[in-house]
Amino acid sequence: MVLINFMTEQNGQGAYTATISIGGGQTGEPNETPSSVKVKYLLAPSVAEKNNITWANQTFGGRFECDGRLSGTEVIQTIQCDTNANTCDIPVPAPGVALVFISSDAQNAADPSETQTFATTAVTKTANTVTIDPSVLATSNGQSGADRQLSSTSKGSSSAGRTAGVAPGLTVLAMVITGVSVIAAAARR
Incomplete structure (x- = not known):
């Protein structure tokens, strides 16, 4: 189950608790409410945030730091359910998303036991490729026209x-x- 809170946190006032009912509850039906559920949170300081976003306490890093892999220790919250009332109270911080795993089978299916990585460098062309001196790139905002020199992009010219x-x-x-x-x-x- 996915619970979403789009409110920007205002001194804790934007958070809410969702009470979900799982299983039984009807006369004659077996009680299927688990004793607990697992929850992963997607969190950010505001809904407009672009950098400081965490997924189960892990992050891709700041701007220009991302290599496509999550870093940090994964934290999955365990929420106890009320099996007598057939309900689970899931807190959803603001702003945030709570991904609730009703069963351990659901969580195991969603979380791979091994992370597979792939090479990030590929050579597609050997001609007409751009190279930039890293020292120039580090101090340039790309707007200077004083030293601009035009040249051809055609091979051999x-x-x-x-x-x-x-x-x-x-x-x-x-x-x-x-x-x-x-x-x-x-x-x-």
Whole structure:
């Protein structure tokens, strides 16, 4: 079961407790309420948070720190249920999401016993790839035009971009001179 609380915490006022009824309760039906349930929480300081988000007390890290693996110790809460009333009271902090595992089989199916990792580096192209000096990248915001040098992206060409910026200007100038010459020649006739 998934319980969601979209409220931003206001001094503890945004949290709520959901009372869920599991199993029996009807006359003649067996009591199926477990003695306890397991809960994993997705938590953040606010609904607008982008970095400080935890899943069962684990995090992917801060901005530009993520390698795709959760870090930290996983904490799964055990909530005791009232088997006489056939209910479980699940606290849901604000903002937060509570993933409630009604049975241990459900939790085992959702939580793998082994984590599988994959290589994160792949070479797809050997031509037309960009390389940036790390010392320049560390101190640059990408907005400087003072040292900008244009060049071609075509393999084997070293300055097509630079001449391409000059050639259109010369072409326009030649066209203007030719047009003025033609008009002047027509006016003399």
